[in-house]
Amino acid sequence: MRKTMMVGTLAMLLSACGGKQETATDAVGSTDATTAAATDEAAATETPAAQSSLDKDAVHDRDGNPVPLLPFDINSVEASTAAIGELPFFSMPEGYAPVNRPHVRSHARFPFRLGDGLHWVEGASWSAKVGVSSELRREKEFSARELRRNLETVLQQAGARQVFDGPLQRGFYYGPQLEEEIGGGFIDAVNMDTGAQTTVHVIRQADRNIWVQLSTTGHDAGLVVVEERPFTATAKLLTEFPYLAMPEGYDQGNRPKQRDFDMYPFWTGSDFEEVEGRTWAGQVTKGERGFSMHEVRRNLQSMMDEAGGVLVFEGRIPKEASERYDSNFKGPYSDGTSFVWQDYDSLVYRFDRPDGHQVWVHARLEYGSAGWVVVERKELVQTAALLPADALKRQLDADGRVAIEVNFAVDKADILPASRPQLEQVLALLRDNPSLKLSVEGHTDDTGQAARNRELSQQRAQSVVAALTAGGIDAARLVAAGYGAERPVAGNDSEQGRARNRRVELVRRG
Known part of the structure; x- marks a missing residue:
C-alpha cells in the first residue's frame, strides 16, 4: 500500500469527507484559470497573516529585476472540512523521505510562488529536500511523476486548491532581500534548478489555512508547508538590564559579554553614533533547523513597540563604514554582532527608560543565528582613586x-x-x-x-x-x-x- 495517507488516520477520514474533489490531472490543467482568479480577486480580502512590515518593501531577484509581491484572496478557496492532523499534515509516498532532517519552525514566513511573483505567508513551517529514502537508494530510482502525483492526490483529498503551476525561479529567493532569510533558511526547498516544476496548493479551513509548495526536478524535490497563523510575541521586555528577553525556545548560546562601561558605535544610516555606558553582547540561538530569522525579528519589534522604541536603521551597514572599526574592537561584541557588520541584516533601535536612561540596540539577523548588542547610555562612574x-x-x-x-x-x-x-x-x-x-x-x-x-x-x-x-x-x-x-x-x-x-x-x- 502506498503511504499517501495523512498523519494518523487522515487517509481514512479523507476518503469519506465531502466537498468538491478534483483529480490531480484536472487541477494542473486549470492552473491558468486559478492563478488568474487569484490575481483578479486581489482587491478582495487578503490573508491577514501575510501583512508583515517588510511586505511593502521592494524585492529584487539575483539579477536585480523587481519581483512583484502579490496579494491573494483566501476566500476564493472553497472551505474544506477534511480532518487534518498536525504539521506537516501528510507523509511521503512509499520509498520517499526527506534527504536531510527537515527544518521545522514554530513561526516563520515564506514567499510562495504566485502568478509572476511571490506571496508572503507566515506561521508554523516545515521544509525539506525530498528524495528516495536512504535504505532504498540502491534499488529504487527517483520519479518526480510518482512523487508529485501522490502528493497532489492527497492534497486534493484534503480539499486543497491549486493556485500556481510554473517554474521555481530560484533567483527570486537569492536576491538581496531574501537570500539570508529564504535562500538560506529554506535552502533545502529552494536551492534547485530555476526551472523546476513548482505547484502551490492552498487548503482553507474554518480555523486555519495551509499552504504547500512542491518543486520537482528529475532527481529530487523541494517541499514547503506553512500553517498560516497570526504572529504572537513570546518575548517580553524585561525590567532589568539588558531589558531584551529571548523568544520562546531560544537561548543565549555562549555566556553573554557584559561590561560595566564601554563604547559601541550604532549605525544611524549616515554615520555612527558612539554610545558609552553599560554594554551587553550575546547570541539569540536555537537549533539551526528550528531557527527563524522572522520570528526573532518580530519578537524584537514587539519588545521595541512595548518600550516605545524608535527604529533608527534597518538594512545592511555599508562595508566601508563597517571597516572603520577593526577586529580588535569588534571582538568583545562578536557573539552579538560578529566581525563583519556588512554581511547581514541589521536593526538599530533606541528607546528611553522610565528612569531617564537612553538604551540603544543593534540586532544581527542571519538565516541560522542572531544576536544583539545593548548599550544603556551612562556616564563613567569613577571607581579608582587618586593616590598621592x-x-x-x-x-x-x-x-x-x-x-x-x-x-x-x-x-x-x-x-x-x-x-x-x-x-x-x-x-x-x-x-x-x-x-x-x-x-x-x-x-x-x-x-x-x-x-x-x-x-x-x-x-x-x-x-x-x-x-x-x-x-x-x-x-x-x-x-x-x-x-x-x-x-x-x-x-x-x-x-x-x-x-x-x-x-x-x-x-x-x-
Whole structure:
C-alpha cells in the first residue's frame, strides 16, 4: 500500500469527507484559470497573516529585476472540512523521505510562488529536500511523476486548491532581500534548478489555512508547508538590564559579554553614533533547523513597540563604514554582532527608560543565528582613586604593590588626559626614591577574548612606562608586563568585581 495517507488516520477520514474533489490531472490543467482568479480577486480580502512590515518593501531577484509581491484572496478557496492532523499534515509516498532532517519552525514566513511573483505567508513551517529514502537508494530510482502525483492526490483529498503551476525561479529567493532569510533558511526547498516544476496548493479551513509548495526536478524535490497563523510575541521586555528577553525556545548560546562601561558605535544610516555606558553582547540561538530569522525579528519589534522604541536603521551597514572599526574592537561584541557588520541584516533601535536612561540596540539577523548588542547610555562612574606619592610609598612598603588610577581609551592603550594627575604622583614617587625599581603590570576582567586581553594589558602597561620615561625616569628602572584576566583580585560575576580586576599595578622589583 502506498503511504499517501495523512498523519494518523487522515487517509481514512479523507476518503469519506465531502466537498468538491478534483483529480490531480484536472487541477494542473486549470492552473491558468486559478492563478488568474487569484490575481483578479486581489482587491478582495487578503490573508491577514501575510501583512508583515517588510511586505511593502521592494524585492529584487539575483539579477536585480523587481519581483512583484502579490496579494491573494483566501476566500476564493472553497472551505474544506477534511480532518487534518498536525504539521506537516501528510507523509511521503512509499520509498520517499526527506534527504536531510527537515527544518521545522514554530513561526516563520515564506514567499510562495504566485502568478509572476511571490506571496508572503507566515506561521508554523516545515521544509525539506525530498528524495528516495536512504535504505532504498540502491534499488529504487527517483520519479518526480510518482512523487508529485501522490502528493497532489492527497492534497486534493484534503480539499486543497491549486493556485500556481510554473517554474521555481530560484533567483527570486537569492536576491538581496531574501537570500539570508529564504535562500538560506529554506535552502533545502529552494536551492534547485530555476526551472523546476513548482505547484502551490492552498487548503482553507474554518480555523486555519495551509499552504504547500512542491518543486520537482528529475532527481529530487523541494517541499514547503506553512500553517498560516497570526504572529504572537513570546518575548517580553524585561525590567532589568539588558531589558531584551529571548523568544520562546531560544537561548543565549555562549555566556553573554557584559561590561560595566564601554563604547559601541550604532549605525544611524549616515554615520555612527558612539554610545558609552553599560554594554551587553550575546547570541539569540536555537537549533539551526528550528531557527527563524522572522520570528526573532518580530519578537524584537514587539519588545521595541512595548518600550516605545524608535527604529533608527534597518538594512545592511555599508562595508566601508563597517571597516572603520577593526577586529580588535569588534571582538568583545562578536557573539552579538560578529566581525563583519556588512554581511547581514541589521536593526538599530533606541528607546528611553522610565528612569531617564537612553538604551540603544543593534540586532544581527542571519538565516541560522542572531544576536544583539545593548548599550544603556551612562556616564563613567569613577571607581579608582587618586593616590598621592606618599600613599603610594606606604602601600609599596607594606604590600610590595599598589593599584593606580589610569584610564584608557576604549579597547586601546591610549592614556586619557584625566589620568595625568595620577601619573604625576608616580613620577614624584620615583624622583623622591631614586633606587626604587618598578614593574608596571596591566590587568583586565574576563570579558572578551583571552589573547586580546593579554595583548591589550601589555600595551597599556607599556604606555604607562612610556609616559614615565617621557617624564625623565630612567627606562632601566621600569619594566612592563600584561596579564590579561589571569590574576583577578575579585570575582568577574558582578560590576564591582570586574571594575576591581581592570587595573594597573606598580610592583616593587628587588
